[in-house]
Amino acid sequence: MKILVTSKRVTDPDMKIKVKADGTGIVTDGMNYKVNPFDEIAIEEALRIKEKGGGAEVVVVGIGGKDAALEIRSGLAMGADRGIHVLCEQAVDSSVVAQILAKVYETEKPDFVIMGKQAVDDDSNQAAQMLAGALGVPQACFASKVELAGDAKSARVTREVDGGLETIEVTFPAVLTADLRLNEPRYASLPGIMKAKKKKIDEIPVASLGVDTNPRVKFVKMTEPPTRKAGVKVADVPTLVQKLKEEAKVI
Amino acid sequence: MGNVLIIAEQFKGKLKKATLSAITLGKMVAEKSGGAVDALVMGGGVAAAADEIKVYGVKKAFLADSPALENYVAEPYAQTVAEVMKSGGHEFAFAAATAFAKDLMPRLASKFTAGMASEICGVSFDGAKPVFARPVWAGNAIAHVTIESAQKFGTVRATEFEHAKPGEAGVVTPVTVTADPAKCGVKYVGFAETKSERPELTEARVVISGGRGCKGPEGFKILEELADTLTAAIGASRAAVDSGWVPNDLQVGQTGKIVAPDLYIAAGLSGAIQHLAGMKGSKVIVAINKDSEAPIFSVADYGLVADLFKAVPELTAALKAAKA
Numbered sequence: 037m038k039i040l041v042t043s044k045r046v047t048d049p050d051m052k053i054k055v056k057a058d059g060t061g062i063v064t065d066g067m068n069y070k071v072n073p074f075d076e077i078a079i080e081e082a083l084r085i086k087e088k089g090g091g092a093e094v095v096v097v098g099i100g101g102k103d104a105a106l107e108i109r110s111g112l113a114m115g116a117d118r119g120i121h122v123l124c125e126q127a128v129d130s131s132v133v134a135q136i137l138a139k140v141y142e143t144e145k146p147d148f149v150i151m152g153k154q155a156v157d158d159d160s161n162q163a164a165q166m167l168a169g170a171l172g173v174p175q176a177c178f179a180s181k182v183e184l185a186g187d188a189k190s191a192r193v194t195r196e197v198d199g200g201l202e203t204i205e206v207t208f209p210a211v212l213t214a215d216l217r218l219n220e221p222r223y224a225s226l227p228g229i230m231k232a233k234k235k236k237i238d239e240i241p242v243a244s245l246g247v248d249t250n251p252r253v254k255f256v257k258m259t260e261p262p263t264r265k266a267g268v269k270v271a272d273v274p275t276l277v278q279k280l281k282e283e284a285k286v287i
Numbered sequence: 288m289g290n291v292l293i294i295a296e297q298f299k300g301k302l303k304k305a306t307l308s309a310i311t312l313g314k315m316v317a318e319k320s321g322g323a324v325d326a327l328v329m330g331g332g333v334a335a336a337a338d339e340i341k342v343y344g345v346k347k348a349f350l351a352d353s354p355a356l357e358n359y360v361a362e363p364y365a366q367t368v369a370e371v372m373k374s375g376g377h378e379f380a381f382a383a384a385t386a387f388a389k390d391l392m393p394r395l396a397s398k399f400t401a402g403m404a405s406e407i408c409g410v411s412f413d414g415a416k417p418v419f420a421r422p423v424w425a426g427n428a429i430a431h432v433t434i435e436s437a438q439k440f441g442t443v444r445a446t447e448f449e450h451a452k453p454g455e456a457g458v459v460t461p462v463t464v465t466a467d468p469a470k471c472g473v474k475y476v477g478f479a480e481t482k483s484e485r486p487e488l489t490e491a492r493v494v495i496s497g498g499r500g501c502k503g504p505e506g507f508k509i510l511e512e513l514a515d516t517l518t519a520a521i522g523a524s525r526a527a528v529d530s531g532w533v534p535n536d537l538q539v540g541q542t543g544k545i546v547a548p549d550l551y552i553a554a555g556l557s558g559a560i561q562h563l564a565g566m567k568g569s570k571v572i573v574a575i576n577k578d579s580e581a582p583i584f585s586v587a588d589y590g591l592v593a594d595l596f597k598a599v600p601e602l603t604a605a606l607k608a609a610k611a
């Protein structure tokens with residue numbers, strides 16, 4: 037069995053980001069980068085499936101400039117077997133990502149794909165659904181539980197949706213996305229990091245894939261979000277009640 | 288071209304209010320493009336929802352009512368929308384940014400190898416061309432984007448657009464459903480609904496959220512008593528949801544629900560970037576936290592440095608007394 041997972045290099049989600057004064061993007065000086073947290077959950081899930089037996093191979097794909105290799109390597113350090121780095125210096129959108137992944141899928145022919153539900157930089161939540169659509173295969177997004185069938189030809193997936201939890205069964209090949217509650221990703225161990233140095237990462241220039249890499253979503257400018265000014269501290273509950281009644285008039 | 292299709296969302300045949308925000312954006316776009324705004328209701332036995340939506344100034348309320356669409360599955364739904372768009376000359380399709388649309392809309396867009404803007408929070412125009420504003424990096428920046436493909440897709444933040452007002456009534460137009468869920472490789476197994484007597488989190492006038500500081504389901508009981516007196520919805524931080532104290536769909540934040548009630552009371556949650564992303568738009572924010580340095584205080588209109596186990600019951604009692 038082969039499982040394809042994705043790893044996107046994103047800014048550290050716990051760092052405060054700032055918009056550049058000229059509106060061309062965000063300030064990247066001094067930023068730390070890491071694997072998109074949802075992708076870590078996806079990789080973890082693939083590893084757990086592999087560890088349950090069945091001899092799965094876990095292949096990590098990343099799309100991006102030279103540096104994107106670091107986050108592919110992080111996936112290998114967690115325990116994935118092999119990496120694919122689609123070398124692409126220009127900015128892409130989820131539609132282009134999906135088309136690139138479709139090409140990788142065609143050569144790799146995995147049993148299924150697990151991705152993160154969203155990248156925490158662009159917050160699009162699109163690439164996996166678009167990939168599934170492009171391939172014409174089932175999708176099971178926002179998974180909080182994945183159970184493979186005995187024959188490993190389908191999976192029962194519990195999905196986090198509005199108003200509750202939905203369960204569906206998808207026949208492979210399929211594209212799954214990980215939500216927060218699917219698992220708690222492991223930290224790479226020191227031996228894991230050492231081993232990862234020897235694992236293979238194939239580099240594929242994006243131009244060789246024959247995908248139209250022009251983003252369908254064109255970036256125009258970046259602006260600051262509306263800011264909220266901090267209000268006041270109140271001394272006690274009676275003061276709070278009075279303020280809510282007389283000043284804010286919300287109760 | 289230039290026509291706009293609104294993908295309606297219904298639950299058990301009742302229209303979801305968030306759809307009305309998508310209509311508002313649709314109308315703004317159509318006014319510039321010179322097209323019509325239509326809506327599409329999909330499901331099994333959902334004719335009532337088409338009657339509900341037709342009064343909001345849509346030209347046609349397409350109704351794809353079929354046992355084949357009884358349970359939502361991405362592919363048959365996407366196929367149905369794509370067919371309506373092709374025959375109706377729709378350039379744009381919008382839906383409210385709910386779990387349903389987040390699953391469906393990108394798959395639909397991929398049928399046209401088209402671009403999509405997620406969680407649209409504003410729109411401006413470059414001539415007739417819409418420039419969509421959307422939050423990125425957990426709402427710490429706003430990206431302004433155009434969509435360059437022939438068809439254009441988007442999900443709409445319901446908190447950022449008013450509900451559409453009733454207008455001239457449209458015509459309910461049945462569509463033939465050709466999609467066959469049996470061929471999609473997906474078997475719908477079931478839905479475990481979170482039953483609640485409370486108002487819906489995304490629609491409530493008052494939301495009371497708890498975090499790790501609640502220390503367990505008992506802590507949330509205290510919040511519920513407060514919620515009862517204010518007819519409020521309950522929300523939570525990721526930490527509280529991960530701990531299993533409250534259902535998953537109560538998570539407020541970047542990757543959970545986006546809420547903007549008149550009053551948001553945060554108790555025992557620190558106010559991480561990812562949480563703020565989901566509630567910063569609230570009109571009035573109250574924070575109750577025993578750590579005076581907690582980041583939640585930086586967005587709170589009224590901050591109370593206190594132990595929630597003392598302060599919240601006191602607040603509940605005060606409000607009850609005021610009512611009586």
Ligand SMILES: Cc1cc2nc3c(=O)[nH]c(=O)nc-3n(C[C@H](O)[C@H](O)[C@H](O)COP(=O)(O)OP(=O)(O)OC[C@H]3O[C@@H](n4cnc5c(N)ncnc54)[C@H](O)[C@@H]3O)c2cc1C
Nearest residue numbers: 498499500524525526540541542555556557562577578595
């Ligand atoms: C990819 C990703 C996505 C995420 N998405 C979300 C999201 O959508 N929503 C979200 O909320 N988080 C999200 N998070 C998690 C987020 O980063 C924080 O970890 C989380 O919000 C913390 O929850 P908390 O504030 O309840 O817990 P903590 O940060 O532990 O805060 C607990 C607070 O309770 C206070 N407290 C303790 N006891 C008391 C008491 N007795 N009385 C009063 N106050 C008390 C403490 O002073 C503290 O400030 C995400 C994280 C990642 C990486």
Ligand SMILES: Nc1ncnc2c1ncn2[C@@H]1O[C@H](COP(=O)(O)O)[C@@H](O)[C@H]1O
Nearest residue numbers: 042099130151152154155160161162163
């Ligand atoms: N450049 C990339 N490289 C690898 N995976 C990506 C890339 N961009 C997006 N993805 C995957 O697609 C998911 C959804 O991304 P998005 O649609 O951008 O929110 C992410 O969680 C990743 O798994």
